[in-house]
Amino acid sequence: MSKHEEIVNHILALQIGTKISVRGISSELGISDGTSYRAIKEAENMGIVNTVPRVGTVRVEKVYKKNIDSLTYAEVIRILDATILGGKEGINKSLNKFIIGAMAVESIIRYLKPGYLLIVGNREEAQLLALENDAAVLITGGFDCSEKVKILADEKGIPVLSSTYDSFTVASMINKALYETMIKKEIILVEDVMDINTTCLMGTDTVATWRQLMLETNHERYPVLDENMKIVGIVTLRDLQGCNDDDELINKIMNKNPVCVTPKTTIAYAAHIMGWDGIKICPVVDKKKLVGVLTIEHVIKAMEFALRQPQVAETLEDLILMNFTCVHEDNSLHFNGQIIPQMLDPFGTASWSSLNMLLSTMGIMSLRQNNNINISVDSIMSYFMKPVQMGSDIDIYAKIVDKGRSFSKVEINMYNKNNEPIAKSMISAKIFGK
Numbered sequence: 439m440s441k442h443e444e445i446v447n448h449i450l451a452l453q454i455g456t457k458i459s460v461r462g463i464s465s466e467l468g469i470s471d472g473t474s475y476r477a478i479k480e481a482e483n484m485g486i487v488n489t490v491p492r493v494g495t496v497r498v499e500k501v502y503k504k505n506i507d508s509l510t511y512a513e514v515i516r517i518l519d520a521t522i523l524g525g526k527e528g529i530n531k532s533l534n535k536f537i538i539g540a541m542a543v544e545s546i547i548r549y550l551k552p553g554y555l556l557i558v559g560n561r562e563e564a565q566l567l568a569l570e571n572d573a574a575v576l577i578t579g580g581f582d583c584s585e586k587v588k589i590l591a592d593e594k595g596i597p598v599l600s601s602t603y604d605s606f607t608v609a610s611m612i613n614k615a616l617y618e619t620m621i622k623k624e625i626i627l628v629e630d631v632m633d634i635n636t637t638c639l640m641g642t643d644t645v646a647t648w649r650q651l652m653l654e655t656n657h658e659r660y661p662v663l664d665e666n667m668k669i670v671g672i673v674t675l676r677d678l679q680g681c682n683d684d685d686e687l688i689n690k691i692m693n694k695n696p697v698c699v700t701p702k703t704t705i706a707y708a709a710h711i712m713g714w715d716g717i718k719i720c721p722v723v724d725k726k727k728l729v730g731v732l733t734i735e736h737v738i739k740a741m742e743f744a745l746r747q748p749q750v751a752e753t754l755e756d757l758i759l760m761n762f763t764c765v766h767e768d769n770s771l772h773f774n775g776q777i778i779p780q781m782l783d784p785f786g787t788a789s790w791s792s793l794n795m796l797l798s799t800m801g802i803m804s805l806r807q808n809n810n811i812n813i814s815v816d817s818i819m820s821y822f823m824k825p826v827q828m829g830s831d832i833d834i835y836a837k838i839v840d841k842g843r844s845f846s847k848v849e850i851n852m853y854n855k856n857n858e859p860i861a862k863s864m865i866s867a868k869i870f871g872k
Contacts, residue, residue, distance in 0.1 A: 446858075449481045512530055525592055525595055553573070558575065560579065634729065648688060653677075797850045800836045804837065815866055850865070
């Protein structure tokens with residue numbers, strides 16, 4: 439085991455909430471400061487430590503993506519540049535909802551629940567009431583709190599924060615952060631769905647070992663590693679064809695140039711490269727070391743997961759599409775709607791980017807009408823013939839012109855109220871079957 443791995447394992451063994459420093463790690467394990475610093479940074483990338491302003495680096499529990507992401511109190515501290523007055527152990531807990539305590543104390547209790555954040559001024563009675571009901575406290579105006587409040591916060595492990603902003607500004611900033619978090623909920627990364635418990639082969643293994651492994655696991659594809667546990671290739675059932683020598687080494691027949699992704703790669707990008715090259719399994723590497731595998735089944739599951747998410751925050755695309763209606767006409771979809779101000783360019787006409795968004799989105803919608811919901815767009819070609827004014831009625835027709843097992847092509851035409859062509863687009867998309 440390298441010193442780098444020794445430090446990471448040491449951090450993993452620490453209790454949640456333990457404070458970590460480069461000097462402390464170096465002194466305890468007898469390792470240089472440089473090695474300790476790099477290992478702590480890697481632990482931060484892994485999500486097992488977190489750096490909090492005015493607190494330092496602490497051991498945290500790795501948070502996995504849920505249906506709807508939420509803010510933690512540590513993120514609230516960063517957003518508001520707040521100070522921690524008490525309850526440091528709870529800064530990595532999630533914030534479910536916030537309320538403003540602009541009411542009588544006896545009325546506040548009706549709104550307090552565990553996981554809530556009470557935004558209040560220097561009102562000690564309200565602060566204590568929130569902590570007693572397992573709710574965190576954010577004191578506005580830069581005020582401090584009493585020792586009684588700090589002691590209770592430390593006992594319960596519930597944060598008490600202080601911000602120099604006023605209550606309205608604090609609420610607005612937190613609400614904006616929650617809004618942005620909701621929009622980003624559909625951005626799923628490889629690390630959210632990859633399989634970390636993978637079966638691998640070594641380059642020095644033989645074909646006989648591979649055959650036995652296939653019988654035991656019922657899998658056909660395996661990453662191949664060297665003695666340093668770094669990825670050197672991948673073998674599939676296709677590589678086994680024509681090989682009759684069971685003593686043949688894996689590194690002689692494997693694919694030595696596998697397509698790899700990292701844990702931070704987005705599923706959308708992974709779907710594109712896997713669909714384009716027809717790859718069924720993709721090794722996930724971090725600094726050339728194998729950390730998991732991504733299969734086409736993982737990609738399909740992630741894409742379906744994103745589609746099931748409730749739309750809470752409206753994106754620009756949502757605002758535009760709200761103005762359009764859709765009806766089925768023969769083998770095509772007919773969309774009708776108006777150009778809204780959000781679609782305009784500096785000259786007062788609909789921008790080419792917003793029109794292109796309409797063309798591509800409605801082309802994809804026509805594919806999904808055929809129950810093919812797992813789609814990755816490979817290419818799009820658009821032509822624009824006429825400018826469009828704000829408030830203009832437009833009609834868009836999307837029709838599938840070619841449909842295969844894996845790829846489909848859609849033609850989209852846009853017309854103004856005089857039935858004059860405005861734009862035309864052709865989309866080629868990869869379809870992931872179940």
